[in-house]
Amino acid sequence: MVAPLKVGIAGLGTVGAEVVRLIETQARTLSARSGRAVRVVAVTARSKAKKRRIDLRGIDWVESPLALANDPRIDCFVELMGGSGEPALSAIEAALKSGKSVVTANKALIAKHGLRLAKAAEKHGGALNYEAAVGAAIPVIKTLREGLSGTGVNRVYGILNGTCNYILTRMEQEGLSFAECLKDAQRLGYAEANPSFDVDGHDTAQKLAILASLAFGTKVAQSAVYVEGISSIAPEDLRAAEELGYRVKLLGVAVRTSKGIEQRVHPTMVPKSSSIAQVMGVTNAVTIDGEGIPPITLVGPGAGGAATASAVVADIADVARGIRAKPFGRPVDRLRPTKKAPMERHEGGYYIRLMARDLPGTIAKIATRLAKEKISLESVMQRHPDGMEAANKTSPVPVILITYATSEDAVYRALEAVQRDKVISGRPQVIRIEKN
């Protein structure tokens, strides 16, 4: 009989407590599945006194994450404290350097220090598993790291932030503004008091940087991700999208182009018929376009204590089973440098919403400016908000344009010219289109 895998857990919040509970309740299944018993032998957390609904009898309390990481009694250090720096970083590094395996749910840390940690893991022979860091219980890390070993990836994209998808879903379904939906999300606990990290796209960018590395064999580099959030999206954009057969989602997209790997996070129009468009509320989804095969989409809970804990325990089981995949799929020294593909060279279709004065001469002028930049239009839609036409003939009228594939700088050059023409009021709204 193999000796049990001895686990130390740093951080006993919702996720940590649920991991302790799962390891106990699933003990028999876990040992049958991994060929080895799994036992939590020591824990640490900020407050020992805090009431937790788990039984910690028989489990040692260690005074600091670093002490736990260095504790020779444990084989596997589980980091569930969060934060992109200390004390998690030093503790994980210490654990890896002593040959232990590490399981973490910490996307910020992996996005920022993943390479350094992966190097330590490779050198000392431990695993560094972080399935829970992206898409919680959705097995996207495993799928990219192991499941698609034989297939080149052309594109990986997804809905990686439940807060943003919740807000966009409610805006679409109830015609509410961004601000109203954000307030509701905060009230329901789906958004932080300071929501910027989520709604401005940075959370998605961290996750995307990790997925891109796994998919393309490049070094994780959050700084290579172009980021735009959802706060500028208006209910009229969602209504127009609906009419045109699209939905608006905050996507993280990493795609192989002739100019390198493009990584970007921004509100995106996706065809209503695509798998990704069906994903509503706090649910997450990732689509992987492999070379020569139809897309694979993984959908599920991207957050939540139970879903995150489920992924953490699966990672622990892999350690128990003896699986040692390279943390980023390939050895760190085989990962290629990532350079930031400039967004002005991005190519794709665009949704453009303008407030036009004095139709129809205006439309002709706009079309001329676009034509000069060789931008072809798939559709032009002129909207008359209810009652406005009658009320005030001279009010600006929304005009919505959908372009065929073109380059981003062409779009912006054309729109600058339109603005110089003084035929529109306010700033144009521009949303990129992603086809499946």
Added chain:
Amino acid sequence: MVAPLKVGIAGLGTVGAEVVRLIETQARTLSARSGRAVRVVAVTARSKAKKRRIDLRGIDWVESPLALANDPRIDCFVELMGGSGEPALSAIEAALKSGKSVVTANKALIAKHGLRLAKAAEKHGGALNYEAAVGAAIPVIKTLREGLSGTGVNRVYGILNGTCNYILTRMEQEGLSFAECLKDAQRLGYAEANPSFDVDGHDTAQKLAILASLAFGTKVAQSAVYVEGISSIAPEDLRAAEELGYRVKLLGVAVRTSKGIEQRVHPTMVPKSSSIAQVMGVTNAVTIDGEGIPPITLVGPGAGGAATASAVVADIADVARGIRAKPFGRPVDRLRPTKKAPMERHEGGYYIRLMARDLPGTIAKIATRLAKEKISLESVMQRHPDGMEAANKTSPVPVILITYATSEDAVYRALEAVQRDKVISGRPQVIRIEKN
């Protein structure tokens, strides 16, 4: 440097040839990802003379699958011949008994002889990987076998047969009959000349039996699966489903009930808003309901040479990487026996379509019969086919009932009573409803 993994491939049809091609074109990625080069050293197939668009120079031709399996030069035997028996069975068994690892895409063989083969793999230390057997490139085996180690599964269900889903999608979208769509599917190569294996649900049943074993730790047993095909589905059922907010899919469902694990394959009404309802055409999808976490759905190509080869190569990479998961997630001697849960005890909602004579006395009579069996109705819909009303007042009129959850035997007792009442003509159509 570790020695390369030496692979022997039996079967060089579309999938086999694509595997040879992938291993060559992805050689660098494969070795970076698995820490070891992968090399095809020998092959065998029915005809050596057949033209194939792959380069077999430098690869040995062996005269039989068994000889290849026993060839001491190979580490990993890849079986891509198909068929639930010989010569695949003996060859795989021989390979495993000599300590080799085996990769196969053969669902029929795994459903029928999987336990025997898994035992041999466990005893001699080789891997037995079969990701491609269910859902081709969708990593559902890996997800159930490794990714959800820490989570109990309550239900696993999915669209596992692309032929059936293609037919149902076209019937729904174009209002065509089953027979017309089947003919088209055959013309397009989506259905076999003898389509029974697909459209009668047996292909789905084999795949479901495998998934159920992985999900619930029970022995694979195709005979424990209740099976019903799609040939009785009429366009009017799909129209009614649409109106009631459902779609009809051929699902394989394995669910933990108080009476044991229920395994069933049948046409199913699923809510239009569910992930599974969005899956159209030949695409496959599997949803896993884990204990305490929202469902995880995996969607992608369930068949096709490239998608199947992608999964086969990923399995080979796992062998190269040294991953040795138990073939059915747990040791064979820990798998529990599967008993067939009787369908008459199945509980759920039902869609019932009857051809009623002489309304409205009839509806009252039907409702009385249902009430006697304590079946509550969620809705009753009476349809007048276009023009029929005017043409012939005495023609039978379709009546559609949706029940709340009840038991299958209650439904059949009630419908038998209704038939004895002679208030309907023809046989009632009954379709089970699966809620998410």
